[in-house]
Amino acid sequence: MLLPFFEWCDGLAMSQAYRDSTYLFPLTQALHVLAVTVFVGAIVIGDLRLLGWGPVGQSRASIARSAQRILLWAGLAVLVTGIPQFTTNAMTYQRSWLFVFKMYLLAVTLLFTATVRWRVAIAEEGRLPSWVTRAVGAVSLALWMGVTISGRLITYYG
Amino acid sequence: MPSIVPTFAWLEGLAWTTALRESPYGYPLIETSHVACIVVFAGLVIMMDLRLVGLAFTHAPLAQIQRRLFPWQMASFVPSTATGILLFCVDPLRYYRNVFFLAKLVLLALAGLNALAFHLKTYRTAEGWDEDPLATTTARVTGAASLLLWSLTIVSSRLIPNNWFK
Numbered sequence: 001m002l003l004p005f006f007e008w009c010d011g012l013a014m015s016q017a018y019r020d021s022t023y024l025f026p027l028t029q030a031l032h033v034l035a036v037t038v039f040v041g042a043i044v045i046g047d048l049r050l051l052g053w054g055p056v057g058q059s060r061a062s063i064a065r066s067a068q069r070i071l072l073w074a075g076l077a078v079l080v081t082g083i084p085q086f087t088t089n090a091m092t093y094q095r096s097w098l099f100v101f102k103m104y105l106l107a108v109t110l111l112f113t114a115t116v117r118w119r120v121a122i123a124e125e126g127r128l129p130s131w132v133t134r135a136v137g138a139v140s141l142a143l144w145m146g147v148t149i150s151g152r153l154i155t156y157y158g
Numbered sequence: 159m160p161s162i163v164p165t166f167a168w169l170e171g172l173a174w175t176t177a178l179r180e181s182p183y184g185y186p187l188i189e190t191s192h193v194a195c196i197v198v199f200a201g202l203v204i205m206m207d208l209r210l211v212g213l214a215f216t217h218a219p220l221a222q223i224q225r226r227l228f229p230w231q232m233a234s235f236v237p238s239t240a241t242g243i244l245l246f247c248v249d250p251l252r253y254y255r256n257v258f259f260l261a262k263l264v265l266l267a268l269a270g271l272n273a274l275a276f277h278l279k280t281y282r283t284a285e286g287w288d289e290d291p292l293a294t295t296t297a298r299v300t301g302a303a304s305l306l307l308w309s310l311t312i313v314s315s316r317l318i319p320n321n322w323f324k
Binding site (some may be wrong): 022023026027029030031033034036037038039040041042043044045050053054055056057058062063066067069070145147151152153156157 | 202214
């Protein structure tokens with residue numbers, strides 16, 4: 001069903017330029033990993049706070065709000081560096097179960113982060129039982145580590 | 159000066175390093191664990207750096223962020239170092255002449271020295287400016303240097319498979 005889209009990505013001038021260059025792809029990949037590191041750092045500090053292990057002197061909401069700016073900027077960098085990697089290898093990725101898995105997991109994780117995690121993080125302190133905030137922190141941490149790990153494994157088993 | 163090559167060749171020839179190198183899962187799984195731990199470690203170091211340079215979490219006292227993140231930084235640093243050493247042992251002859259690997263080691267050493275200088279000198283005076291959204295100039299410079307060094311470390315790590323300069 002998505003095959004025409006993958007073929008269109010594959011045929012883009014940008015994809016061809018990436019395939020022709022020795023340096024473009026590896027450099028973009030390296031910057032992607034850097035952006036992912038910053039993004040995950042901003043997720044982990046928030047999750048640790050939700051779990052009650054992070055900077056507990058600060059409210060969950062203030063940590064979440066400050067981390068959100070980092071998430072938006074780093075997320076943008078992840079996207080900008082991720083797109084050319086995808087279009088260059090679109091025909092390979094469409095057959096990669098790990099890539100497809102990572103994308104589904106990413107979609108679920110983003111949805112969870114933007115809805116449940118955000119609501120819980122900015123909720124008034126004491127309004128939710130502590131097991132709820134801890135569970136949300138644990139689920140978020142597991143989901144984001146899952147996305148990171150499956151992304152790394154594409155190189156080997158994709 | 160005696161060459162290190164025979165030592166690396168011996169290391170590479172050991173039964174367990176050979177088994178890990180030839181296993182379809184050994185190397186990828188160790189490397190993936192290495193990356194997962196580094197992402198958490200460097201990610202949290204970068205959060206601390208962003209606080210130091212005054213770009214994030216400025217409402218939180220510096221010492222509080224530092225004290226609460228430090229155990230997690232260490233909990234991810236130890237396994238990332240252990241898996242990193244393991245990865246080197248599996249393929250030492252491939253790594254020891256790789257420019258990006260050598261650059262990574264130098265950058266790691268510089269980042270370590272920078273962190274040490276911060277803990278031994280700058281952080282000692284932190285009580286005076288702990289709650290200021292903007293840290294002292296020295297602290298901000300240390301934070302910026304750390305941001306730069308860790309970013310370059312990550313970039314050079316990911317470039318190791320591309321041996322552009324043989």
